[in-house]
């Protein structure tokens with residue numbers, strides 16, 4: 215199944231990216247594992263839910279309850295992704311919007327942090343002690359952890375910039391913190 | 395989402411975010427229903443402690459799976475509820491009615507030879523009043539009609555021989571609705587699959603998938619029938635045949651519920667069992683199959699049935715329908731139609747069923763299509779009754795457009 219753009223993740227950033235691309239007349243597919251927790255945050259109450267419906271109206275293919283498991287590459291170009299419902303989605307451009315730790319866009323183990331869907335390179339302090347601040351309410355360093363990107367948002371795979379995959383939203387790390 | 399942890403159907407992964415509650419169609423119309431969060435992961439803790447904590451309001455769950463699709467933590471919310479219903483739920487107040495509604499195979503076999511009589515008798519007021527009063531089947535329901543010639547009879551008489559012309563084959567799980575109520579669906583299936591260059595075989599043995607048995611708490615019977623189907627699937631797979639279906643709920647039942655609710659082994663055939671539309675689209679996409687369509691001047695509204703969304707193959711159908719010249723296609727917002735199989739036939743549920751369906755009916759009326767397209771037959775009954783708009787299986791649309 216081929217689209218101009220496949221968005222991996224149906225949270226607020228993924229929906230926004232899908233909408234922007236659909237508005238440009240491109241064919242878009244969004245793979246959304248669930249209604250993300252964004253919907254329960256006071257500042258975005260119900261918005262993601264509404265967005266998914268709005269997207270369907272714009273002709274965007276929304277796959278609710280499906281997850282991207284892996285991708286197939288030709289060098290630095292992502293050709294297609296495979297989902298848990300057995301779909302293969304091809305696209306000229308992919309957008310990675312799977313969020314941070316809570317939504318499993320990033321996964322941490324005792325000594326490393328990785329991006330589980332495509333294996334994008336992640337920047338994190340090598341010393342685990344430096345991931346946390348003992349003061350619970352202070353900004354936490356782990357919130358800065360995110361996938362490494364080029365200046366225009368392309369992710370890296372094993373040190374090489376991906377030609378057609380951009381990351382958007384929280385998976386980039388930085389900006390917000392839990393105190394908010 | 396995340397891999398299951400060790401808890402039963404992943405219930406410990408629940409974050410109590412309540413997102414599932416926001417998409418539950420039953421909770422929206424029925425204050426007596428505690429909703430997916432409470433019925434699933436919350437009460438599971440109590441049920442494990444003492445079965446006396448089982449809440450009888452769980453009978454209201456439609457098993458639409460919308461809660462599962464919305465859950466960000468991968469909790470199998472609806473599966474938890476179905477398992478609890480089977481394990482702790484008491485006998486119904488209407489055991490005879492439930493058995494009649496659930497035993498599609500048996501009732502179909504009995505009704506087919508008398509189709510003319512059954513069809514003319516069922517809609518009669520006094521008959522409906524008896525069904526209503528004595529059995530609790532709501533008199534406001536229109537009944538699906540029984541066909542006088544079963545699909546299987548037609549196939550054996552008129553189609554089976556021709557199939558041997560082909561060199562490649564698929565096995566067809568036709569389901570009860572096609573066999574007893576609407577053989578035309580099976581005829582359309584054969585036409586489409588033949589046009590794709592494949593011959594059709596029936597399974598060695600086929601029983602009702604059991605979706606209605608599970609919904610009515612008849613686990614033992616469901617298991618018996620499932621085992622017969624699984625054995626036939628195994629034989630089809632051995633012959634190298636893909637098993638194709640035309641109805642979304644049977645498909646979902648046999649691919650997922652056999653494993654999640656009945657604990658039966660599905661590995662042997664799961665990856666060889668598909669809805670015909672998914673299979674067909676993939677054949678066309680890979681270039682193996684080329685179909686020629688003639689223009690079909692119709693406005694169609696595609697309704698993604700709840701179990702279809704759970705299967706996740708709606709895009710295949712949408713793309714196939716888009717290939718037909720002249721078709722104007724509207725994809726409806728995914729809303730539950732409210733019938734949920736046999737649920738809406740029961741007197742005590744009729745009002746809820748219609749209240750849930752009202753949202754979808756309004757969308758359909760606004761879209762004003764010539765026909766609604768959906769893979770689910772109980773949605774078909776509900777939508778036809780609620781809107782008066784005819785409902786077609788996508789295979790019938792494709793068959794009508796074949797040159």
Ligand code: SF4
Nearest residue numbers: 418455456458459461
């Ligand atoms: S399966 Fe449907 S009716 Fe049952 S709890 Fe989940 S959303 Fe509600």
Ligand code: SF4
Nearest residue numbers: 408409411412414465
């Ligand atoms: S959506 Fe999932 S995590 Fe949230 S309350 Fe429901 S079951 Fe729990």
